[in-house]
Amino acid sequence: MEERVEVKQTTIKRINGYLHRIIPIADTSGKIINYAIKPLMVEFKPRDIIQVVIGSSLLAIPVSLTEEAWNLGTTLPNVNIILIALLSMLLISIFVFFNFYRNNFKGFKFSFLKRTIGTYLISLIVVSVILTIIEKCPWSTDHILAIKRIIIVAFPASLSGTLSDMIK
Structure with missing residues (x-):
């Protein structure tokens, strides 16, 4: 043998x-x-962007329809909202690093940053579109509240977008 x-x-x-x-x-x-x-899987291709959009939508839609998320945007202080955004970025970067770049980080640092930041920004855009469509982003009267709601809903949406990006 x-x-x-x-x-x-x-x-x-x-x-x-x-x-x-x-x-x-x-x-x-x-x-x-x-x-x-x-x-x-170290390059962030159009196929990956579409996967992030779909994955972000999976959790953005149900979470953006909850009154609790809208009320959190009203009651949470700005510092907490910033911490939620930072936590989102931290969790995305940890997941992306260990699942895509752990053995290839040295030659693909820019691709890592592009995938991490791109995933979060795509999630923010998906959430802002959904919240705007359901009229829960008061852009003309209170843009700070709109941004706070987007960041709150983008927390789970960005993580589901990150997970769906891993599917090949």
Whole structure:
């Protein structure tokens, strides 16, 4: 029976427009007998943006329809709203780092920032559109309240958008 050993000399190549890690598989003598190809999900492509939009909508819609979220925007101090926004960004960046960039961070720092910030901004836009449509963003009378409500609802929406981005 032939034993297979994974050789650690991996390379990164673009296949059909997407980056892949090519991992040589060797037998016990060290002779390469095959290659394993794994997608390297470090680029933030249009497909990923669409996944974030859909994923953000999954939780943005039900949460934005709750009166509790609207009232939190009215009652929470601005400092708490800023902390919610920072917590959202922290959780997104931790999840993105450990699921996409942990082994590839050095060469893809800008892509990491783009994916993290892009995911949060897309979630904010999705939430603002939904809250504006249901007339819970009082842009003309109280834009601070509108922004506070958006940030509150974007907290769960951004996390569901981040999770859906991982599906390939």
